[in-house]
Amino acid sequence: MSVVVAGIGETPMGKYPDRSIYEMIREAGHVAIDEAGIDPSLITAAYVGNFNGQQLLGQGHFGPLVMETLGMPHVPAMRVEGACVSGGLALLQGIEAIRSGRHKAVLVGGVEKMTHQTTAAVTGALTSAMDIEFEAHSGLTFPGAFALVAHRYFYEFRNVQREMAQVAVNAHDNALLNPTAQMHKAIDVDKVLNAPRIADPLGLYDCSLVTDGAAFLVLVSEDLAPNNGHRQVNIIGSGHGGDALTLHGKDSMTTFGATVRAAKQAYEQAGVSATDIDLAEVHDCFTITQIINTEDLGFFEKGHGGDAVAEGRTARTGDMPINVSGGLKAKGHPIGATGISQAIEVITQIRGGGGERQINKADIGLTHNLGGTAGTCVINIFQGA
């Protein structure tokens, strides 16, 4: 059963402490539903990604909240949560609902509201994505966890501090051409290297953003594919990989098993390999993470992700453009919506709607979304018809 993307919609990403979740859900959700061009009553299920609503807003139970806000309260819906991969999991559940033939049209989306809280409160809430007893209660935070990963990578392969800085520069360069992005500010490698340290070797510009935003997709089966003037985009392969929640429970700190297992499933289902991918949005919660991800996805050899960055291969104009949107680093990281927002960039590029940041060839694209310290990974592969 083919899975067709019928409609997409997202809010601008940014710091909007005064925007309500209701407003963001309506803005993104209605655009996606309208673009799908189907009778909304054909939508018979919804899957919503949200990570920190309970801790930062006191709000859970986002399934019916989203559907009531969109004026479709009778549609059964559920929240799925896997920390930063919550949006990816919502998308995956929607894909499987269509692929199994159980539903003909579903809404998938994510929403997160974070910037009304202090950085300390947000950092504290984010630790609920790691193991509290073995890690968070010992004082580990997410920048700390990925700083350990970076140091281990430096030890096993080589120091890629300068290439990490270039990852940040590429992200900011791309975001400058993305009106939806949170960050519109050119930076250079020196600025990244000289920025305040957050957790050595990660400086301020090595870390992704705290973001408010929402993103929605309508997925349909082939027979409901809309004729709305856009190139049709199909989802041809998906993967869901698991790994230990803790760092100490993983086989490796520099190869993320969750990514490797999800990629294997997704490539096999799609019938493509890493070399067939024209562009990818990968989970750059930190700059080191992007380098590791591009290796785990098979784009570059293990230990050589930094070389690819240094050679310009991952830039917008390179042969393997990564995070043309600006990524989590500069488009933004509205956690529960991030996996959906990544998909929207890939779909937009395949449709040829990337404007000034449109890449040359965009027929097959991939999204890679990671939860926690790589405890969960969802990968999806999109192809233009």
Added chain:
Amino acid sequence: MSVVVAGIGETPMGKYPDRSIYEMIREAGHVAIDEAGIDPSLITAAYVGNFNGQQLLGQGHFGPLVMETLGMPHVPAMRVEGACVSGGLALLQGIEAIRSGRHKAVLVGGVEKMTHQTTAAVTGALTSAMDIEFEAHSGLTFPGAFALVAHRYFYEFRNVQREMAQVAVNAHDNALLNPTAQMHKAIDVDKVLNAPRIADPLGLYDCSLVTDGAAFLVLVSEDLAPNNGHRQVNIIGSGHGGDALTLHGKDSMTTFGATVRAAKQAYEQAGVSATDIDLAEVHDCFTITQIINTEDLGFFEKGHGGDAVAEGRTARTGDMPINVSGGLKAKGHPIGATGISQAIEVITQIRGGGGERQINKADIGLTHNLGGTAGTCVINIFQGA
């Protein structure tokens, strides 16, 4: 594709402030996996219900946490959340994963740890199941919301205060025979009626419990059905109903549309009607809720659920035994695990393993799990082979 229950396991329900979530997960999870009698490596996905871990423990991302704790860290897993129906949603996702043919064996479960916190903290966290802006921030709590429902029911039909008390008495009577139950204490109608008021007309004994516990199931496809000495139990129908999150957004406060819609799906898929059901575990977060649920499920006419209680029809020895386990009211309400724990009672009764509380005829049983103020409902129908 048939869905077969291969293994079940749950902790005793109760106040265990010193038990860790890891300990509860291991205790319930390993029993379910061992009973399934299959090579654990056949389990290729897991779905975990948890509601309040982020607020009461600071812990989210329960998918990989559970699988790492059970020594199977590579199995992809996700948390699903719909307030008090989180366990039911996890079960539903597992059922659909098997029914679609996508997986041959999955683990579904739930865990909740609550009693280490104060009642005030728990009550506050529970409001994340309702709409925060229109309801919680206006001072509404869950007892308050269902007190409004009860008053409206009294207004539209008749005062069932005494029948509500009998619901509580039945629950306590049943729990006395359930070694897994949290509450082992006989009560009578006068005690319920004279108990301190929580939110009029709901008194202390009209409210379900705050509970620590975990419950797990292994579901498999027909070809992996175990030969473990137990009568085989199949899941023959499922339903997922949605409704507005808010009370003001619903069509009715005394007929829960989410239940009605989920029941229609489940009965149709199973090819049975309400009169075919031998026993049911229904969501008695409050005594009034049980009365409304039994009407919405079609067991009794609208407005006559109280009569059925008064006539003894819902007692363990009645013609429509409800909550033989003791229900949320007396077995306990470990929120994310509740929907799974309900299933375990129905499966146990169909297997004939109910001990002193075994009912006479138990071939087809139903579980009804509700989230928030009836914003989400999951219903499953089980049949003995």
